[in-house]
Each structure stands twice: as C-alpha cells, then as structure tokens.
Amino acid sequence: MRLLEVKNVDKYYAAGEMVVQVLKDVSFDISENEFTAIMGPSGSGKTTLLNLISTIDTVSAGNIYINGMDITDEDEEKLSEFRANNLGFIFQDYNLLDILTVRENIELAISIKGDSPVVSIEEIAKILGIDHILDKYPNHISGGEKQRCAFARGFINNPALILADEPTGSLDSNSSKAILKSMEKLKQRGATILVVTHDAFVSAWCDRVLFLRDGMIWKDMYKNEMTNREFYNKIIESMSVLGGDSNDF
Ligand SMILES: Nc1ncnc2c1ncn2[C@@H]1O[C@H](COP(=O)(O)OP(=O)(O)OP(=O)(O)O)[C@@H](O)[C@H]1O
Ligand SMILES: [Mg+2]
Numbered sequence: 001m002r003l004l005e006v007k008n009v010d011k012y013y014a015a016g017e018m019v020v021q022v023l024k025d026v027s028f029d030i031s032e033n034e035f036t037a038i039m040g041p042s043g044s045g046k047t048t049l050l051n052l053i054s055t056i057d058t059v060s061a062g063n064i065y066i067n068g069m070d071i072t073d074e075d076e077e078k079l080s081e082f083r084a085n086n087l088g089f090i091f092q093d094y095n096l097l098d099i100l101t102v103r104e105n106i107e108l109a110i111s112i113k114g115d116s117p118v119v120s121i122e123e124i125a126k127i128l129g130i131d132h133i134l135d136k137y138p139n140h141i142s143g144g145e146k147q148r149c150a151f152a153r154g155f156i157n158n159p160a161l162i163l164a165d166e167p168t169g170s171l172d173s174n175s176s177k178a179i180l181k182s183m184e185k186l187k188q189r190g191a192t193i194l195v196v197t198h199d200a201f202v203s204a205w206c207d208r209v210l211f212l213r214d215g216m217i218w219k220d221m222y223k224n225e226m227t228n229r230e231f232y233n234k235i236i237e238s239m240s241v242l243g244g245d246s247n248d249f
C-alpha cells in the first residue's frame with residue numbers, strides 16, 4: 001500500500017530580492033514498510049523535501065499525501081494532531097533534553113501523543129540496545145547511544161512514517177552499524193523510514209535510493225535482489241557521477 005505520495009512539488013524561497021526555486025516538480029511514492037534513502041549533493045534540497053513531508057514547512061505548489069490525507073491542505077491544528085499520530089522524527093542533533101534521563105526523554109514523546117504506547121520503553125530500549133542506560137543523562141552517554149535514544153523516541157508511538165535527517169551524521173562506523181542494526185529491527189516490526197543521508201553504507205542498507213540534484217529527482221534506484229555490497233557499489237558509482245567529489249555529499 002502507498003503510504004506517502006509526493007506529487008509535483010515545487011518549493012521557492014525568497015532570498016532578498018531574488019526568488020530561488022529549491023525543489024522543482026518533485027514526484028515519488030513510498031510504500032508501506034519501504035526504507036528509502038534520499039541522497040544528493042549539499043544544497044540539492046534534501047532537508048527542504050524532508051521538512052515539507054514533516055509538515056514543518058509548506059509547499060509552494062503540488063501535493064503531499066500521507067495515508068491518503070493531503071497534508072498541504074490542512075490547518076495547523078489538524079496538522080499537529082496528524083503529526084502526533086502519524087509521524088516520527090529523528091533529527092541530526094538528537095533533540096534530547098539534558099535535564100531528563102534517557103527514559104524520561106522517551107516518555108516525553110509518549111505523553112505528547114497522549115495515549116499509551118504500542119511498545120513499552122523497556123521493549124524498544126532492548127531492541128535498540130540501550131536498556132542499560134535508561135536512567136543515565138544524555139551528557140553521560142555516547143553520540144551513538146544518544147542517536148539510538150532519538151530512534152527510540154521516534155519509534156515509541158509506532159508512527160506510520162519515520163523521517164530521519166542524517167541519523168548517522170556525526171557517528172563513527174561502529175555506532176553507525178549499531179544504528180543500522182536498530183533500523184533493521186524496526187523494519188521487521190513494520191516501520192517505514194525516509195532517511196536523508198550522505199553515507200552510502202546507510203543507503204545500501206535501504207530498499208531504495210532517491211537521488212536529488214538541483215532540486216529535481218535525478219535517479220530513483222531500487223535494491224531489488226542486490227546484496228548490500230552490490231547496492232553499495234552502485235550507489236558509490238552514482239554519487240561519483242552526480243557529485244564529482246563525494247565529500248560534497
Ligand atoms: N529557509 C530558507 N531560505 C532560503 N533559502 C533556503 C532556506 N532553506 C534552504 N534554502 C536553500 O535551499 C537549498 C537547499 O537546501 P537544503 O537544506 O534542502 O539542502 P540539503 O540538500 O539538505 O543540503 P545539505 O546536504 O548541505 O544538508 C540551498 O541552496 C539553501 O541555501
Ligand atoms: Mg540537509
């Protein structure tokens with residue numbers, strides 16, 4: 001079933017006297033339980049696209065349907081309820097509150113939604129390998145652990161769609177692997193993830209990679225029967241065609 005439909009989306013920003021078009025006629029669908037990576041050079045519009053889907057920002061033209069509802073056509077009150085019931089967010093800077101323990105940070109996400117979670121904190125913490133640090137404070141745990149807490153928070157309400165902007169951005173490869181393992185478990189539980197990443201390891205683990213270039217979809221690549229390694233090589237190939245310098249990704 002189609003979970004997300006992005007249809008002919010344009011996004012303009014005013015930059016002083018100038019108007020810049022950041023997204024140009026972007027269209028794609030995402031199915032339930034599909035894991036999709038969005039890649040592209042810096043400035044190609046990845047975060048902008050994620051922000052539109054997150055309802056954090058509004059489209060200039062086009063429509064975005066999540067679970068059949070057009071989120072470009074709803075008022076803020078409806079949207080805030082919709083976000084709480086359907087979307088999970090994982091931001092690069094984790095967004096954990098330092099004065100709360102890990103457990104309390106996760107609990108906060110539950111109370112925002114207002115009803116009881118589908119999985120318990122203990123259960124999700126175990127899946128993500130953070131059950132031993134639930135009573136610690138964020139500044140006493142590692143970046144990888146923080147990121148897994150952010151995953152726990154994004155996932156605890158069992159959202160229809162999890163949106164992540166560079167979840168492994170500042171992590172070393174071991175922590176990134178732990179995140180990927182966590183994502184795998186979330187996938188087995190039926191999650192759908194849209195993740196912006198510069199990291200081909202993360203993308204290779206996904207079912208599909210959407211490449212953006214200058215605000216347009218440049219390539220839509222599916223893993224199908226490929227192994228992670230084969231898909232990784234394909235992704236690296238595309239990155240070098242697209243970006244020239246992969247540091248720019
Ligand atoms: N609020 C804004 N006002 C004006 N221009 C903006 C705004 N947000 C983004 N832009 C511009 O839109 C373009 C796309 O930005 P975006 O943040 O979506 O890129 P990105 O692909 O996420 O890049 P990165 O990989 O560096 O995170 C950039 O040229 C940026 O300068
Ligand atoms: Mg970005």
